[in-house]
Amino acid sequence: MENRERFYKLMKLLESKTDIDHEFTFDEIKKRLAAGEEDFSYSKNTFLKDISVLENVGFDVIENPSDGKATTYSHQERLFELHELRLLVDAVTASRFLNKQETQKIIDKLKKLTSDNEAKKLHNGIIADTAIKSESNRIHFSIDQIHQAISEKKLISFQYGRYNIKKKFELSHNGKEYSVKPLAVIWSNDYYYLITRSLPEDQLRHFRVDRMREVKKTEEKFQDERFDVDEYLRTVFNMFAGEPNYVKIKFKKGLLNVVFDRFGLKADIQQVDEEHFILTTKAAISDGLITWILTWGKDAQVISPPSVIERVQEQILEMSKLYSMNMQQ
Numbered sequence: 001m002e003n004r005e006r007f008y009k010l011m012k013l014l015e016s017k018t019d020i021d022h023e024f025t026f027d028e029i030k031k032r033l034a035a036g037e038e039d040f041s042y043s044k045n046t047f048l049k050d051i052s053v054l055e056n057v058g059f060d061v062i063e064n065p066s067d068g069k070a071t072t073y074s075h076q077e078r079l080f081e082l083h084e085l086r087l088l089v090d091a092v093t094a095s096r097f098l099n100k101q102e103t104q105k106i107i108d109k110l111k112k113l114t115s116d117n118e119a120k121k122l123h124n125g126i127i128a129d130t131a132i133k134s135e136s137n138r139i140h141f142s143i144d145q146i147h148q149a150i151s152e153k154k155l156i157s158f159q160y161g162r163y164n165i166k167k168k169f170e171l172s173h174n175g176k177e178y179s180v181k182p183l184a185v186i187w188s189n190d191y192y193y194l195i196t197r198s199l200p201e202d203q204l205r206h207f208r209v210d211r212m213r214e215v216k217k218t219e220e221k222f223q224d225e226r227f228d229v230d231e232y233l234r235t236v237f238n239m240f241a242g243e244p245n246y247v248k249i250k251f252k253k254g255l256l257n258v259v260f261d262r263f264g265l266k267a268d269i270q271q272v273d274e275e276h277f278i279l280t281t282k283a284a285i286s287d288g289l290i291t292w293i294l295t296w297g298k299d300a301q302v303i304s305p306p307s308v309i310e311r312v313q314e315q316i317l318e319m320s321k322l323y324s325m326n327m328q329q
Contacts, residue, residue, distance in 0.1 A: 006042070009033055010050055011059060014075040019115040023064055023072035080113050082121065089122050096190045097139045097210055139192065142215040143185070146194055149217040150182045153224055155199070159213040171213065178207075181222045184229045185209070195232065197225075204232070205241060234263070234281070240288025247289070248303040249279045255299055278303065290315055 034040035051061050060077035092106045111119035149156045157179050161171040180196035192209035235244045253275050268280040283289050290311050293300050302309045
């Protein structure tokens with residue numbers, strides 16, 4: 001075995017087979033390196049020189065001397081701690097846009113960032129609902145094109161669509177090609193969304209990336225603009241766009257943490273009495289906002305503006321008519 005090959009195998013052996021709970025003596029290391037090799041020669045002095053070189057190039061090797069026993073060696077410093085890898089594995093497992101094969105492929109790669117023994121502890125991740133897993137890997141190419149376009153400040157083109165009642169994907173507007181300025185990619189409600197300025201209207205719009213088809217970065221550049229993603233997300237409900245306006249909503253005290261979850265601890269709230277508080281926030285007036293308000297039933301009441309109160313009332317009347325008709329039938 002040549003010196004470079006031996007040196008590389010020693011590094012990989014320590015990297016994959018040792019950790020804080022698994023250490024090897026020189027004899028154990030020599031035996032593993034000699035596997036399948038005839039006339040393998042490796043002295044203790046050569047081994048110590050190899051260890052010294054590894055340490056000089058930044059590869060951490062822990063020497064653990066023991067009274068009356070052979071010194072043990074291990075590599076314990078990893079790019080990620082085990083709990084950090086667990087978070088990454090769980091995130092990959094829960095991702096809707098990754099199919100089962102891609103999920104396992106990425107998890108296998110993550111496991112290589114720790115020792116084999118530590119990697120075994122990563123097998124029992126969260127249990128994901130397989131019914132929501134993607135069946136396509138198209139989104140990876142779309143995301144790549146989008147990020148390149150954002151970085152290079154270039155327009156992108158694409159088609160957009162949705163699934164119909166027959167579970168077939170159907171392009172919108174007869175396959176119309178959209179041309180937009182890509183501003184940012186966000187992750188919301190377990191989906192990727194692309195925030196854009198549509199052309200030629202120059203209006204802020206967002207698109208769900210998994211519904212985009214034939215995504216292409218063009219060579220046409222656009223001027224950079226200041227865009228506050230956080231401000232945009234604070235106003236959008238359930239990813240429904242609309243004209244922003246200030247809204248006041250009276251909530252029962254039991255929904256206080258629901259409001260904090262949605263708006264953060266900086267939310268503008270005022271206590272009304274022992275049982276109620278009022279939230280004042282800027283929001284995109286949309287069906288998404290109305291639906292969100294109605295989610296809380298009688299525990300949430302819009303105080304202003306009148307236009308939102310009217311939309312809530314209209315929605316309640318429509319729902320009442322729907323269920324009244326069902327009862328009559």
